[in-house]
Amino acid sequence: MKTLYIHPAMTRGHIRKTIQGHFSEHLGRCIYGGLYVGENSDIPNVNGMRTDVVNALRAVHIPVLRWPGGCFADEYHWMDGIGPKAGRKKMVNTHWGGVTEDNSFGTHEFMELCSQLGCAPYVNGNVGSGSVREMSEWVEYMTFEGVSPMTELRKANGHEAAWDVPFFGVGNENWGCGGNMTPEYYANEYRRYQTYVRQYRPDRKIYRIACGASDENYAWTRTLMENAGRYMDGLSLHYYTVPHTWSAKGQALGFTREDYDETLSKAVFMDRLIRIHGAIMDQYDPDRRVGLVVDEWGTWYDVEPGTNPGFLYQQNSMRDAMVAALTLNVFNQHCERVHMANLAQLVNVLQSMILTEGPRMLLTPTYYVFKLFMDHQENELLLSEVQGNDSASAVPEVQASASIDQAGTVHITIAHPGLDQSEPLAIDLSGYRVREVRGSILHGAMDAHNTFDCPDAVHDKNFSDWTATERGLTVTLPPVSVVHLAVTLDD
């Protein structure tokens, strides 16, 4: 039997809640239809935000939301999205389907959404086609409380108080859609732009995020850290799990066992990426002041047949749930370096938490994984290790992470991707005795998923398949399962 060793007295770093963050871009039906339907919609809403979606996201304690892109960020001009809606400038969304963007969802609407969700805003500025002045004035508009032209404009647009913007991104994918820059050129641009991302309120510092690498572009990380490391709080990393190739990614449903294995092996590659990008960062920042911000991650398949190829709409199955569980456990294990991560994307785009169709909404298997993991937020990571996995296998048969909350409860999340057999697992708590266990599980066939006609086919359930032992407990994990255990220990 495999054993998960956990030491409840040995902490290994703080798990910031922001590693369970999300991403919303002006792309397909993420914003329009997914999050925002407008005040005059028949779909129940508060100030235009869908009530069903907001309630579902509040229930999993969504900690932070990135906006407005993505590639869209570097062609977004924020002043087009403020003021009376009838007068807002329309633009073409060149990256995503060439559709008309009417700018009815802008800064005020995003801040309203974050306020309803109870999450922190992460605003991504425009370096690719914007100016230093434009970015600087946006920060002034959002965060300055004194007398200034931008403050007056904000007030004239109906918002008296400054907003809190705890996270600000200086460009997105500037090696590609954000301007096709070289790392040396972007590092200089980053230094210049970030200078004018002013810290107007010393008590509410803005955490400045530089555009980082994609995948294995380690040279980008090295150049950024060397030339601009001291001017940033975070450096981003983008990595998508694409089962096959970018030109033929594979479908979200109707996949084979081989596709499943291939997808999961690509998901756990995140661990290697963080180790190597992190090791490079360590050379320039041994105290780990600068965070790695994985602000785009998740599965990316070919779009659902019959849908707009520019909208990136895909279904979501237990395979995606397993990708999410494996990845969130990896983030926990690297919490000393990973300060934030943002799944792409929140609604109706790529690996979504939620899908909508007109007034209907469903929660995806990925949503339930975030529900199982949410008790890790703001806990201390515990030293843990699974022993007994087949070392030749690219994907661990059992993978886990553990943390301890302020009340002393130990939270364990376990992923068991195996397709055929239940897996008995011993959990060794280093001599601590178990008083009480509360468990939840998500499991099903590898392609199990929810549809608008059958929205509850996959959901979390209580898990009671555990037994207390001398050293902790044993559990039995069904095939394709994710388990959360909240374990109260004897004093």
Ligand code: AHR
């Ligand atoms: O999430 C979709 C796109 O993927 C983002 O706009 C871009 O940053 C990345 O290439």
